[in-house]
Amino acid sequence: MADMREPIESGCPDPWQYMHPMMRKNFGQWKYHDHPRPGVLLHVAYSGDKIWTVKAGTQRILDVFTLRKLCDIGDEFAEGYVHFTLRSNIEYMVTDEAKVQPLIDALEGSGFIVGGTQNSVAMISHTQGWLHCDIPGTDASGVVKSMMDELIDEFRNANMPNRVHITTSCCQINCGGQGDIAINVQHTKPPKINHDLVANVCERPSVVARCPVAAIRPAMVNGKPSLEVDERKCICCGACYPPCPPMQINDAEHSKLAIWVGGNHSNARGKPTFQKLVAAGIPNNPPRWPEATAIVKRILKAYKEGARDWERVNEWIERIGWPRFFEEVELPFTKYHIDTWRGARASFNSSSYIRF
Amino acid sequence: MAIEKHSTPMLDQLETGPWPSFISGIKRLRDEHPEPRINAMTNDLLGQLEHSYETRKGYWKGGTVSVFGYGGGIIPRFSEVGKAFPKSKEFHTLRVQPPAGNHYSTGMLRQLADSWEKWGSGLVTFHGQTGNIMFIGTDTQNTQHFFDEINEYGWDLGGAGPCVRTAMSCVGAARCEMSCTNELKAHRALVNNFVDDVHRPALPYKFKFKVSGCANDCQNAIERSDFAVLGTWRDDMKVDQAEVKNYIADKGRQYYIDNVITRCPTQALSLTDDNALVVNNRDCVRCMHCLNVMPKALHPGDDKGVTILIGGKRTLKIGDLMGTVVVPFKKLETEEDYGSMVELAETIIDFWAENGLEHERCGEMIERIGLANFLDGIGIEPDPNMLSHPRQSSYVRLDGWDEAAEAWFERQAEAGK
Numbered sequence: 001m002a003d004m005r006e007p008i009e010s011g012c013p014d015p016w017q018y019m020h021p022m023m024r025k026n027f028g029q030w031k032y033h034d035h036p037r038p039g040v041l042l043h044v045a046y047s048g049d050k051i052w053t054v055k056a057g058t059q060r061i062l063d064v065f066t067l068r069k070l071c072d073i074g075d076e077f078a079e080g081y082v083h084f085t086l087r088s089n090i091e092y093m094v095t096d097e098a099k100v101q102p103l104i105d106a107l108e109g110s111g112f113i114v115g116g117t118q119n120s121v122a123m124i125s126h127t128q129g130w131l132h133c134d135i136p137g138t139d140a141s142g143v144v145k146s147m148m149d150e151l152i153d154e155f156r157n158a159n160m161p162n163r164v165h166i167t168t169s170c171c172q173i174n175c176g177g178q179g180d181i182a183i184n185v186q187h188t189k190p191p192k193i194n195h196d197l198v199a200n201v202c203e204r205p206s207v208v209a210r211c212p213v214a215a216i217r218p219a220m221v222n223g224k225p226s227l228e229v230d231e232r233k234c235i236c237c238g239a240c241y242p243p244c245p246p247m248q249i250n251d252a253e254h255s256k257l258a259i260w261v262g263g264n265h266s267n268a269r270g271k272p273t274f275q276k277l278v279a280a281g282i283p284n285n286p287p288r289w290p291e292a293t294a295i296v297k298r299i300l301k302a303y304k305e306g307a308r309d310w311e312r313v314n315e316w317i318e319r320i321g322w323p324r325f326f327e328e329v330e331l332p333f334t335k336y337h338i339d340t341w342r343g344a345r346a347s348f349n350s351s352s353y354i355r356f
Numbered sequence: 357m358a359i360e361k362h363s364t365p366m367l368d369q370l371e372t373g374p375w376p377s378f379i380s381g382i383k384r385l386r387d388e389h390p391e392p393r394i395n396a397m398t399n400d401l402l403g404q405l406e407h408s409y410e411t412r413k414g415y416w417k418g419g420t421v422s423v424f425g426y427g428g429g430i431i432p433r434f435s436e437v438g439k440a441f442p443k444s445k446e447f448h449t450l451r452v453q454p455p456a457g458n459h460y461s462t463g464m465l466r467q468l469a470d471s472w473e474k475w476g477s478g479l480v481t482f483h484g485q486t487g488n489i490m491f492i493g494t495d496t497q498n499t500q501h502f503f504d505e506i507n508e509y510g511w512d513l514g515g516a517g518p519c520v521r522t523a524m525s526c527v528g529a530a531r532c533e534m535s536c537t538n539e540l541k542a543h544r545a546l547v548n549n550f551v552d553d554v555h556r557p558a559l560p561y562k563f564k565f566k567v568s569g570c571a572n573d574c575q576n577a578i579e580r581s582d583f584a585v586l587g588t589w590r591d592d593m594k595v596d597q598a599e600v601k602n603y604i605a606d607k608g609r610q611y612y613i614d615n616v617i618t619r620c621p622t623q624a625l626s627l628t629d630d631n632a633l634v635v636n637n638r639d640c641v642r643c644m645h646c647l648n649v650m651p652k653a654l655h656p657g658d659d660k661g662v663t664i665l666i667g668g669k670r671t672l673k674i675g676d677l678m679g680t681v682v683v684p685f686k687k688l689e690t691e692e693d694y695g696s697m698v699e700l701a702e703t704i705i706d707f708w709a710e711n712g713l714e715h716e717r718c719g720e721m722i723e724r725i726g727l728a729n730f731l732d733g734i735g736i737e738p739d740p741n742m743l744s745h746p747r748q749s750s751y752v753r754l755d756g757w758d759e760a761a762e763a764w765f766e767r768q769a770e771a772g773k
Contacts, residue, residue: 010507013455059378131401132431
C-alpha cells in the first residue's frame with residue numbers, strides 16, 4: 001500500500017485549453033449558421049469572423065492507428081483542434097474557406113465519411129454489445145457497421161424531411177436511448193436459471209427487488225436457496241440478469257430484435273417524445289442483420305416520401321395517423337402494439353377521430 | 357514471435373462495404389502494432405467476438421476492479437471463455453471524463469494514444485453513451501498504471517455504478533448561435549462539485565447531469581439525465597425584419613407560412629401583408645423551431661437563463677421517464693447564480709440519497725412519493741410551469757387549501773406580480 005499513489009481528483013477538465021482559437025475568440029458571440037453543403041457548417045460571429053466545420057463519421061471504436069490518422073488530418077488542415085459530437089462523429093474547424101475542400105478530400109481519401117449534418121440520417125448512436133458488455137443480447141458495432149453501409153447515402157446527403165436519429169441497444173435497459181428509429185433487443189422467453197449457482201453469486205433480495213412486475217421470489221431448489229420466476233407474470237425484460245448472471249435471459253434463438261419509432265428529444269414544434277413499438281420478432285442475425293436493416297429502410301423510404309419539410313418521424317406519424325403508418329411501411333398491427341404498462345390508458349383513442 | 361491468428365469468417369464480412377470498419381481497425385492492431393502484447397490481446401479479442409457471432413451470446417462478466425483511492429470509474433470485464441482466449445481474458449474499460457463540450461487538441465489526443473498503447477489494447481471510443489472517453493481493454497494491473505499516467509497530466513475517471521456520473525454538455529456558446537448559457541461552466545460547476553460522489557459510489561443509483569444551451573436539447577438532457585439544464589430566455593426574441601424579408605425573397609412566402617407560421621406550437625407568430633414577422637412573445641414557449649428555420653433573422657432575447665428539469669431516465673425499472681420542470685427559470689450569470697444551482701443539486705441529491713430506495717433513480721422516487729412531496733422535500737414552491745395541466749382526479753384531501761392559496765398570493769406579491 002505504501003507505494004500506492006493518491007489520485008488527483010481533478011474531475012472534468014477545462015475545455016478552454018483544447019478549444020479552437022476562433023471558438024475561444026467568439027465564445028457566446030455567434031450570430032447565425034449556414035449549411036454550404038452536406039457535412040459542412042458555416043458559423044458567422046457578430047465580429048464577422050467565420051468558421052467552417054467539417055463533420056465525418058468513423059467506426060467509433062477507434063484503434064490508435066485510426067486515432068492518429070484523424071490527428072494527422074487535424075494537424076494538416078484544421079490547426080490541430082477537433083470536436084466530437086454526441087453521436088461520436090468527429091468535427092474539424094477551419095477559418096479559411098479554401099481549406100474546406102482539401103479537408104473533405106483528405107477525410108474521404110482516408111476512408112472516413114463526410115456528412116451527418118442537418119436533415120441527414122445521423123450516425124447511429126449505440127452501445128457496446130458483444131465486444132464489451134456483460135449482458136448483451138446482440139452486438140452493437142457490427143449492427144451499426146452493417147446498417148451504415150446501407151444508409152451511407154442518407155448520411156452523406158442531407159435530403160430527408162428533417163434530421164433522423166437512429167439508435168441501437170443490445171438489451172432492454174436501452175442505453176442506446178430514444179431515437180426517431182430505434183433497434184433494440186427484445187427477449188421473448190423468461191430467464192433460464194442455473195439453481196446451483198444462484199445462492200453463491202446473487203444477492204437474492206436485491207434481485208427480487210429489481211423485477212418490475214414482482215415475478216421473482218426466493219425458493220429452495222434441489223435443496224439449495226435459489227430464486228424462481230412466475231413465468232405468467234414475467235415480461236422477459238432481463239432486469240434480473242445483470243445482478244444475477246445465473247438467471248440467463250439471452251437466448252440465441254428467442255432474443256429477437258424490435259424496432260421503435262418516434263423518439264425525439266428536441267422541444268422544437270412540440271414537446272419531447274418517447275419512441276413507440278412498431279416491429280418485433282426480427283431475427284438476431286449476425287454478421288449483417290439484413291432483416292432489421294430492411295425494415296429500417298422501409299420506414300425511412302415512407303418517411304422521406306410522405307413527410308413534410310421539418311417534420312420529424314413522430315410528427316409525420318402524428319399527422320398521417322398510425323393506421324396509415326402501418327399501411328405505408330407494410331408492417332403488421334397486433335395486440336402487442338397495445339400498451340399494458342402504467343399510463344397505458346393515455347395512449348388509447350377516446351375520441352371519434354378515425355382514419356380511413 | 358508470430359501469433360496464431362484466430363479464423364474470423366463472420367467478422368471478416370464486416371470489412372466489406374463503404375462505412376469504416378471497426379474490425380479492420382482491430383485487425384491492424386493485431387497485425388501491425390509493434391507491441392506483441394497488443395497483437396496477442398486483440399487477436400484473442402477477435403477470437404472471442406467471432407465466438408459470440410457464431411453462438412449469438414456474450415461472454416464477458418463483471419467483477420470488481422478499481423484504482424487506489426476510488427471505488428468506481430472502471431468497467432471490469434473477465435472472460436467466461438478465457439481458457440480459449442487467454443490474452444484478452446481481462447479486458448476492462450476505463451471511463452475517463454472528457455473536457456466539457458468534447459473539445460480536444462490533436463496533441464492531447466496523441467498523448468492519450470501514447471499512454472494507452474503503453475498500458476492497454478489500443479482501442480478507444482470518443483465517447484460512450486454516458487459521455488465518457490472509453491479506453492477499452494486492459495488488465496487489472498495496467499488499469500492502475502494507465503490511470504496513474506494520465507491522471508498526472510490532467511485526466512480523471514468518470515463514474516460507474518450508483519454514483520454521480522460523468523456529465524455532458526453541447527458545443528453551445530463555443531460554436532452555436534442558439535446558445536443561451538455558458539454550458540461548459542454549468543457542466544463543470546455541477547459535476548466537479550461532486551467528485552467524491554463520482555469516485556465513491558454510495559448513492560441509491562446513478563445520477564446524471566446534462567446541459568443543453570437551448571430547447572433543441574442536442575444533449576438529450578430531458579430524456580436522459582436526472583438533472584437537466586436547458587438554456588432559455590424570458591424577454592422578447594430578437595427579430596431582424598430585413599433578414600426575414602431576405603428569407604422570403606429566397607424561398608417564397610408560402611414556404612415560410614407553411615414551415616414557420618403554422619408550425620409554431622402556440623400559434624404565436626403571424627406574417628403581415630408586407631412580410632414582417634409578428635411575434636406574440638407572451639405566447640412563445642421558446643421551442644426553437646422558428647429560430648432553426650430562420651437563423652439569420654431570429655435570435656434568443658437578452659434576458660437569458662436556464663430551465664432545470666429533474667428525473668429523466670431510461671427504461672429500468674418503471675419505464676422511461678422525462679425530466680420534470682422543477683425550476684422554470686433561473687438566471688445563470690454571477691458566481692452566486694452558479695453557486696445556488698450547485699446548492700440545488702446538493703439538496704436534491706441529499707434528499708434522494710435519504711429517501712430513494714436501493715436502485716431507484718431520482719425520477720422513480722418522485723413518481724413514488726409524488727411531485728408535491730418532492731418539492732416540499734427540497735424546499736421549492738409549486739409553480740404552474742411544472743405541469744402540463746392541473747390534477748384530473750378528485751380523490752384528494754384539500755384541508756390545507758386556504759393556507760396554500762394565501763401563500764401563493766403572498767409569493768406573487770413578493771415577486772411584484
